[in-house]
Ligand code: FES
């Protein structure tokens with residue numbers, strides 16, 4: 001997002017507010033609840049989306065130093081090991097020992113190592129995924145080629161601090177699959193220099209799309225978030241643009257109304273709005289003034305999703321390795337605040353899922369002002385190879 005875009009988006013939001021409008025689509029759309037509850041649909045999502053499309057698995061700032069690693073599980077239990085190698089490159093391997101499939105590091109764990117030694121028989125790999133030691137290898141495995149027993153690696157790319165992989169290790173990421181405007185948005189958020197403050201994970205009883213859809217409309221702010229977000233935002237006002245499956249959403253806050261009284265040089269989107277990047281499948285980025293939250297969503301079944309929340313923040317202001325007490329206090333407050341707001345959404349999401357599973361009502365509606373939901377559906381339908389709702 002360059003300066004011209006930032007100015008344009010601020011102007012657009014203020015004009016919409018002045019007219020009492022938001023970004024509309026032509027008509028309300030009606031959708032079947034089947035896509036949220038059917039395991040058959042989930043199986044199709046698995047083959048068409050989760051294990052087929054470029055997937056965002058996190059930020060380079062989660063493994064900032066050489067040897068840093070973090071392990072995550074993607075759909076279908078795909079065990080991933082994200083490592084920063086000796087050449088300072090982020091690499092993504094299968095967290096699976098080539099001897100007899102043991103897990104090299106515990107799922108969800110992170111730390112810093114130069115060697116990954118399997119807890120079963122100590123086959124040992126370096127940060128390049130190369131098998132560098134295996135006890136009594138020459139005696140026990142002399143007919144095997146050691147060079148063919150390195151860790152399985154996924155094709156990955158770090159785009160301005162955000163890590164994408166192809167979840168099929170036999171396939172490459174396509175060329176230019178991230179539009180310049182999305183990549184420059186990561187740069188605008190200074191994603192390359194963000195550092196992990198903390199993460200937490202938990203499982204929700206809700207379909208991943210219900211959770212994602214809650215993040216791309218502001219219609220619910222004054223109701224579901226009346227005591228948390230509502231006082232700071234402008235009700236049902238939001239704008240969005242999309243590039244392929246990826247969407248940038250602007251959620252203007254009250255200070256944006258002061259833009260008219262300020263010289264343009266002082267307009268600052270980070271202070272005037274929250275910015276959301278919806279990067280399905282896998283990640284939603286929520287940028288607030290002092291931090292960036294990653295909301296990772298790992299679909300486990302039609303009705304279950306694992307969430308990993310990660311708070312990323314600027315490195316310590318004094319240039320040292322440790323944040324000051326004041327910085328830590330602010331980060332902790334923000335970490336808990338994000339969780340509180342998300343919990344308001346998640347509780348609704350779980351009751352929606354339960355209601356959908358009861359089957360008593362078999363359709364839902366996206367209003368004209370919930371236009372980002374319709375775009376999300378359009379993209380989803382495109383990749384799933386089904387007709388978008390047009391009712
Ligand atoms: S399974 Fe890893 S060393 Fe045996």
Ligand SMILES: [Fe+2]
Nearest residue numbers: 214215225345
């Ligand atoms: Fe919400």
